[in-house]
Amino acid sequence: MANSGTVFLIDDDVGVRDSLSLLLSLKGVRTLPFVNAESFIETYRPEWPGCVLTDLRMPGMTGLELQAALRGRGMEVPVVMLTAHGDVATACAALKNGAFDFLEKPIDDGLLLQVLENALRVDRERRAATASRSSADARLERLTAREREILTLISAGHPNREVASRLGISPRTVEVHKARVMEKLACRSLAELIRMHGTSG
Amino acid sequence: MNDSSTTEIRRQGLKLPPQSWLLGAGFLTLYLLLDWASYVEPLRDTNITPWHPNTGLVMALLLARGARWAPLVAFGIFTGELLTGEGPSPWQVLAPTSLYLAAVYACAAWALRRRGLDRPIGTPQGAAWFAGVTAVAGGFAAAGYVAILVSGGLLNSSEAWSSVGRYWIGDFNGIIALTPVLLLLKVDRAPLWEEIRRHRRELMLQALGAVFGVALAFALAAARDVRLFYPLFAPVTWVALRHGVPGAMISVSLVQAALLAALALTPGSIPLFDVQFPLLSLGVTALFLGALATQHDRALRQMHDQDAVLQRSMRFAVAGQLASALTHELNQPMTAMLSYVRSAELMTEPLARVDERLAATLRKAGEQAGRAAAVLRRLREFYRGEGARLEPTDALSVCARVAEALRDRMRRSAVEFELRNRAGLPSVMVDRTQLEIVIHNLLTNCLDAFDALPARGSRGRRIELAAEVRGADVLIAVDDSGPGIAPNVMDRLFEPFVTNKMTGMGLGLSLSRTFLLHQGGDLWTEPSRLGGSRFVVRLATEPTPQTSL
Numbered sequence: 001m002a003n004s005g006t007v008f009l010i011d012d013d014v015g016v017r018d019s020l021s022l023l024l025s026l027k028g029v030r031t032l033p034f035v036n037a038e039s040f041i042e043t044y045r046p047e048w049p050g051c052v053l054t055d056l057r058m059p060g061m062t063g064l065e066l067q068a069a070l071r072g073r074g075m076e077v078p079v080v081m082l083t084a085h086g087d088v089a090t091a092c093a094a095l096k097n098g099a100f101d102f103l104e105k106p107i108d109d110g111l112l113l114q115v116l117e118n119a120l121r122v123d124r125e126r127r128a129a130t131a132s133r134s135s136a137d138a139r140l141e142r143l144t145a146r147e148r149e150i151l152t153l154i155s156a157g158h159p160n161r162e163v164a165s166r167l168g169i170s171p172r173t174v175e176v177h178k179a180r181v182m183e184k185l186a187c188r189s190l191a192e193l194i195r196m197h198g199t200s201g
Numbered sequence: 202m203n204d205s206s207t208t209e210i211r212r213q214g215l216k217l218p219p220q221s222w223l224l225g226a227g228f229l230t231l232y233l234l235l236d237w238a239s240y241v242e243p244l245r246d247t248n249i250t251p252w253h254p255n256t257g258l259v260m261a262l263l264l265a266r267g268a269r270w271a272p273l274v275a276f277g278i279f280t281g282e283l284l285t286g287e288g289p290s291p292w293q294v295l296a297p298t299s300l301y302l303a304a305v306y307a308c309a310a311w312a313l314r315r316r317g318l319d320r321p322i323g324t325p326q327g328a329a330w331f332a333g334v335t336a337v338a339g340g341f342a343a344a345g346y347v348a349i350l351v352s353g354g355l356l357n358s359s360e361a362w363s364s365v366g367r368y369w370i371g372d373f374n375g376i377i378a379l380t381p382v383l384l385l386l387k388v389d390r391a392p393l394w395e396e397i398r399r400h401r402r403e404l405m406l407q408a409l410g411a412v413f414g415v416a417l418a419f420a421l422a423a424a425r426d427v428r429l430f431y432p433l434f435a436p437v438t439w440v441a442l443r444h445g446v447p448g449a450m451i452s453v454s455l456v457q458a459a460l461l462a463a464l465a466l467t468p469g470s471i472p473l474f475d476v477q478f479p480l481l482s483l484g485v486t487a488l489f490l491g492a493l494a495t496q497h498d499r500a501l502r503q504m505h506d507q508d509a510v511l512q513r514s515m516r517f518a519v520a521g522q523l524a525s526a527l528t529h530e531l532n533q534p535m536t537a538m539l540s541y542v543r544s545a546e547l548m549t550e551p552l553a554r555v556d557e558r559l560a561a562t563l564r565k566a567g568e569q570a571g572r573a574a575a576v577l578r579r580l581r582e583f584y585r586g587e588g589a590r591l592e593p594t595d596a597l598s599v600c601a602r603v604a605e606a607l608r609d610r611m612r613r614s615a616v617e618f619e620l621r622n623r624a625g626l627p628s629v630m631v632d633r634t635q636l637e638i639v640i641h642n643l644l645t646n647c648l649d650a651f652d653a654l655p656a657r658g659s660r661g662r663r664i665e666l667a668a669e670v671r672g673a674d675v676l677i678a679v680d681d682s683g684p685g686i687a688p689n690v691m692d693r694l695f696e697p698f699v700t701n702k703m704t705g706m707g708l709g710l711s712l713s714r715t716f717l718l719h720q721g722g723d724l725w726t727e728p729s730r731l732g733g734s735r736f737v738v739r740l741a742t743e744p745t746p747q748t749s750l
Contacts, residue, residue: 015537023540026547029274084532106574107538109543 002074005120008048010034011082012058016105021052021070027113039063046075049127050101051119056083056090063089078119082107136196139185147184150177154190155197156178184201225270228262229277238280239375239461244599249347249364251474253371254459255281256306256342257379259333263310264319264380264389275303294353297503301345309338321384322446326493332485335376343368364697370477371477378457381450393447405442410436412451415459419467437483441490445498449491453484490688508606515638521581522712525601526697528577535574540568592719593628594636596675596740597668603640607648614651614662619666629675629740631720636740639713640666643679643736646709650683650733663731673739674722683733686726694726714740 007024009031012018021031030050033039037054038061052070056063067079078100083090091102100122101115141152146167153163160178164171189191214421235255258275266737279299313319316330343365350356356364390745398402398457404588414432421429433456460476474563546563601620611618647664668675684700686694693699693716700707714724721741 013533013537016533016540019537019540019544023547026544082537084529105532106571108538109540200370 004049004125005157006030006032006048007116008032008034008040008044008050008054008061008077009051009121010037010040010054010058012036012110016055023109023115024116027109029113029116037063039065041069041200044075044077046077047141049120049123051078051080051116051123053080053082053116056081056094063078065097067094073097080115080119128189136185139196142184145179147177147181150174151181151193151197154178155194202664204699208671215503224262224266225273228258228273229280232258232277233281237284246388249368249371251367251371251477253375253377254457255375255378256339256372257375258383259303259306260310260376260380261383263306264313265384267319271303272690274306275299278302291353291455292472294349294355294389298346298349301349302342305338305342309334317363319384319387321388322381322488322492322495324496325489325492328446328488328621331381332377332488334371335380338720339372339376340365342372346441367474370474370481374457374481374484375482376630377488378450381446381488382454385447395632396444396447400444404440406435407440407452407515408455410439411456412459415463418460419463423637430476430483432567433479433483434486437487438447438490441487444491445490445553446488446496449494450484456480456483457678458646498741499516506605507602511603511606511634511641515641518635518638518712518716519708521707522697522715526583526708526711528581531577535570535577537637539567539570539574540640551616580732584732590609590628592633594633594669595626595627596630596631597622597626597678599636600640600666600668600677601634603637603644607641610645610648611664614648616662616664617663621665626668626670626675629742631722631740632716637722639716640679640714642709643738645688646681646736647679647681647733651683653702661675671739673742675742676736677740678735679738680729680731680735681733682729682731685729695724 007029009017009021009024011015011020011033012035012134016201017033017035021033024031032050036058040052040054041061052066054063054066061069061080061156062082063083067081070079079098080100081091081094081102082105083102084105094102100119103115140148148165150163153166158166160171160174164174167174182188182193185196187196232255235258239252239254240250254279259277262270263274263459276299278287279295282295282299295341312334313331316327318327318331323329324329346357346368347364349362351358351361351366368658411433414436417432418430431693435458437449437452457480459474460480464473472644546567549559549563597620604618604620608618644664644666651662661682666677667680667682669679670676690699690701695710696707697711698707699711710724717738719726723739725737725739727735727737
């Protein structure tokens with residue numbers, strides 16, 4: 001999983017930071033340590049793939065506050081909380097606010113790795129979905145108004161003849177428009193066309 | 202009254218347990234003995250004597266066991282009149298007087314039992330009711346008894362008023378002196394014996410004082426015809442104030458017994474009737490003083506008990522906070538250690554063939570670190586206990602109670618305390634014990650700060666506690682005129698193990714803040730207008746979802 005994203009490790013304790021990044025790097029996970037939540041927020045760019053592994057209780061901004069700040073900025077990076085203070089109420093609050101997972105120190109390295117792999121996978125999938133959606137959107141942008149009209153009607157399941165009579169054009173013209181839409185959207189079949197129209201809503 | 206308790210009473214009425222037979226027999230024996238012993242200086246041709254300890258016994262029985270015993274009382278009175286005196290009255294007089302007296306005493310006992318006075322007297326109110334009802338009952342008993350004698354032709358009507366007075370004072374005195382003492386038998390007597398053992402020397406001195414008083418009264422009466430009973434008040438007052446109702450009433454009965462013994466030894470020196478009035482005022486005074494002392498003792502003891510409970514729960518909470526802080530502090534290095542060990546395991550995988558013990562050793566090191574972490578977790582869970590129990594609470598009354606428990610300490614530290622009360626505070630949703638701990642902590646912090654000051658300066662030592670409403674919250678502020686918070690601890694004031702006290706652990710404020718945060722409240726500090734520190738407690742008036750750090 002070398003190229004699948006970075007674990008942004010935030011902990012005020014130098015021992016924990018150093019040992020965890022050593023362990024994770026030995027397991028092949030790229031890690032970027034931060035001394036506190038503030039410096040992470042300053043440095044982080046949303047386009048960086050990865051997930052956050054943060055201590056809950058730190059001087060200054062706490063793990064929960066970091067989570068809220070990330071959400072406030074529309075950053076959807078998965079956050080895994082670490083605590084030396086296993087406390088049910090805090091765990092509930094963190095998970096309710098969308099934390100990816102909540103782990104109690106000291107952690108079993110197998111469990112930690114599993115959770116982090118899941119978090120990275122979720123981040124990867126989210127990015128992939130966003131990317132395919134934005135490329136589909138870009139392609140739909142290139143359609144003319146009439147072509148978009150025809151695409152909507154075809155996606156709704158109407159046959160060519162009915163589309164033609166609704167729009168007051170000949171079925172032959174509908175065929176031509178349809179072929180151009182297929183070409184512009186790079187679809188090979190009608191089914192693919194309908195699926196793409198569906199995903200970009 | 203429900204059916205089951207009615208049948209209960211009926212069953213008891215029909216079939217008396219053996220103890221009741223024993224009690225009845227004991228009562229009759231003691232009654233007749235007292236009746237015989239107190240048959241002194243009767244009014245001519247009648248059985249009207251000026252001293253009735255037997256009535257005290259009657260009242261004690263009826264008070265302790267209820268009006269069901271009235272028939273036995275009537276029988277006792279009848280037998281007593283029959284056996285003592287210079288010849289029995291005709292039964293037409295004996296029967297109605299016995300029944301009448303038993304009825305009057307039963308009514309008095311019923312009235313007192315309704316007030317909860319079937320137990321030893323413990324308050325001045327109780328003493329007042331006891332003395333009042335007894336005086337009235339004595340009046341009724343005396344008037345009725347004399348009326349029956351006059352109508353039976355046994356007493357000249359010209360002597361009626363003096364007879365009523367004589368009978369009344371005998372009854373009243375007998376009850377005041379004997380009934381409270383006998384009622385002591387109803388409760389656990391171990392503390393009484395313990396008290397006697399503990400104060401043996403003091404009690405000897407007090408008894409000596411009483412003997413001296415009695416001797417003085419008689420010596421003066423014999424030598425110079427002066428009736429001086431005031432010296433008796435000193436030892437009895439002393440006993441009453443020191444030992445409450447039990448001591449007071451025991452000493453009154455002993456003084457009565459001593460006086461009567463002295464009267465019996467020196468016939469004719471003082472008429473008994475003359476002794477009765479000082480004795481009566483002695484009894485009533487001792488009863489009231491004793492009740493006051495008992496009430497005061499009880500209030501003090503309750504205050505100390507409450508303080509002890511608070512101290513205990515505070516120690517437990519402190520231990521919990523300690524465990525929690527320790528877990529946090531040790532879990533960090535433990536996490537690092539485990540991760541280093543796992544890393545070392547990974548790094549030494551290629552070397553495993555060189556020495557297989559290496560991998561095993563590292564695995565064991567990891568296991569031991571995990572074991573230590575598990576111990577910490579168990580420790581913390583043990584002290585975590587139940588969560589806070591939020592209930593609507595009057596925050597000011599909690600503050601007042603805590604301050605009251607600390608009043609002695611404040612006095613010792615020469616601190617002036619003021620509870621600036623704002624009326625009309627809404628009740629807050631808190632765990633009462635935890636709020637007590639928080640307030641106790643803040644107040645003792647102020648007191649500790651004052652105590653740490655070198656000498657009593659000219660500056661007034663002052664603590665103020667004020668409450669106000671802000672939005673949906675109640676704010677309680679504790680201000681003091683002490684030295685304030687040292688700058689070097691200011692930033693980390695609410696962290697565990699931070700303190701500037703010589704003997705503190707630095708858990709009080711951290712604990713208090715944790716409590717309040719868990720209840721949707723908060724604790725912070727501000728500069729005080731009194732010159733020292735100011736801590737503000739915020740409490741929610743409505744239940745909030747429990748939030749955490």
